[in-house]
Amino acid sequence: MTVATASSENPALRWLRITARQLGLPLLGIFTALVVGAVVILISGFDPLVAYPSLLKGAFGSASRVNNTLAATTPYIFTTLAVIFAFQAGLFNIGAEGQLKIGALVAAVVGINMGGLPAIAAVPITIAAGCLGGAAWAAIPGALKAFAGAHEVITTIMLNYIASIITGFLVGADGPLRGKNMQTTNPVSVNAHVPTIFDYDGAANSGSTNTPLHWGFIIAIIVGIIIYWILWKTPLGFEIRTVGLNPSAARYAGINVARITIIAMAVSGLLAGMSGAFEVAGNPNYSYQYSDSLGSNYGFNSIAIALLAKNNPLAAIPAALLFAALQSGASQMQFDTVKADGTQLPGDLISMIQALVIIFVAADQILRWLYRMRNKQGTQVVLSRGWGKME
């Protein structure tokens, strides 16, 4: 932890050194989480030296596995960006799941009717519809917070339940939007399908369980960069971050806090809705239709990923990849790691490792304590102090 004076240093070297230091602690945190996980595996009577390699193999072991992992990363990047955008305004959006569902459903309804349009128009319209759906749903808690002081943690969770009840009814047994099967709509028109970048074994047409990688992945990365740019290089981003740091000071400085609160929530919902829209229009695993199983647990997982990324939109991309890799490797790990009596290592271990990763990365004072680092005062992620008084 030596702090060199960098006045005479080569800027490129300096950048490299700072990046390395910023990466050092998160990597140490991930490593520590894996070590603790290994202890749990050992205590449970399994061999971590079998479990971890097969986890890696399950996530990246072959072209099709890499393909699946990247495809699973795509929706996580969008929802994580959604959580981060709200965080930057000091808002804790737990409602990404509901916003994703509403966005996906709206995208499906619009996408079904895109038969007459060429793909170049149909795809963007479908995705945009999903974005608007998510944004509108998220604007509700934003407005409730801005005008009535209702805390967004509670309202977004409640709106998650309300969203799933509404969508459940709309595609339920007698639901007006129900397709051929229950819990799903009809598939969107072929013109509205998001084109694939890489289709390992022709899964888009063959019905194999592999997921082809669609353009949503590239767009997710671009959106991540745009969000970074908005937050740190535009006046709006400055206002958002000021409100996030200190709403009273922001108000004193003449920023319209209510407006920023609503905008931040709406953009957050827009990103979550985009995630849902791309799943509907791009993911053949859902047969290009809205399915009620879409997006479950995405809200909480993306909060976890956002914490892992320390609220940085660019870091969200590798963090989402890590989470998706852990999840897509889990079943291989469960399958390979067996005791002599045939008992398999439960794949739910992954949730525990994820929780450990977050705590070690988001709260690095524990790491500093664990490894006896001298500087105890680490960079802390501060989301919210209590329930926030609205004055």
Added chain:
Amino acid sequence: MAQALVDREEKIDSTRSMRQYLRQARWPLIAVAILIIIFIWRSFGDNAQPVIDLVSIITLTLSFATPITLGALSGTFSERSGVVNIGIEGMMLTGAFFGAMVGALTGNVWLGLVVAPFSGMAVALIHAVLSIYFRVDQIISGTVINIFAFGLTAYLYSLVFTSSDRNTDSGKLPSIEFKIGLAPFQIGLISILAVVLIFVGHYIIFYTTWGLRTRAVGENPRAADTAGVNVFQIRYINVLISGFLAGLAGTYFSLQVVGYFKEGMTVGSGFIALAAMIFGKWTPLGAWGAALLFGFCQGLDSALQSWYGQIEWLHTVTQALPYVVTVVVLTGLVGRSRPPAAVGQPYIKQ
């Protein structure tokens, strides 16, 4: 002498806050009253359904309100001492699992009931160490607790039960049954316990030295510290009490209702409990009132289902009711309800 004075003022203050609460909650209370009147009226209609409807609504309300009541009380203890606890959901799930596991392995449901609150306490200890000693952001700590508890319970469940053909049945806690007129009235043990604990909690928080210190630490830890109160001790113990109550709340799902554990069986009750805590203005009695309102909305859905079973959209409306009510209530109330001043802020001793 001075202590007695403070105590008396606190007493006056707590009765005043109760009155204030009743005044502010008058619209929900009036709504509940109107609905009860409709039910009584409906009971004497043409298809002479006896008073059963009303009785079953009361039973269902008390039953559905149970985990929310205990969860809100759990949150009240923690937050009164200045520690935000959004990990209640995870602590509930842990309690639900360990209660069911011990019940199933030993064949004794009572042992499960004893172990469950302490398992919630163990998880709460993690939250306490993270947020008090390490001063981790309490929302992060709570989120981690929720994810961790979900993984831990699912992992242990597969390890203990799925991979072997062990019996998953933990047995169920008894219910007390009696009849009001023709209508059977049935209420679970945990539901009765919850009501008792609300009054115990009210007494502790507003009428004991411990409660006074807890509130002082939640409002102004620096001043409490200056007066000789051990801020860290108060916070640790209150978070542990919170975990104990949340663990107990979890047993409602596993030991009282079904008699086994299911992955993620607490279905967001911990979060509804937090809403009830806020609605109840961080007081046990207020939290109970709010929990009863949520329980009533859930009970209404169950009761209406048997009446209007065919009409799908009506079912949807009543299903969404508890959540909509939460949002509406928060929107109307939070602007006026004030959290403990120091809630969410780690204390650094100077």
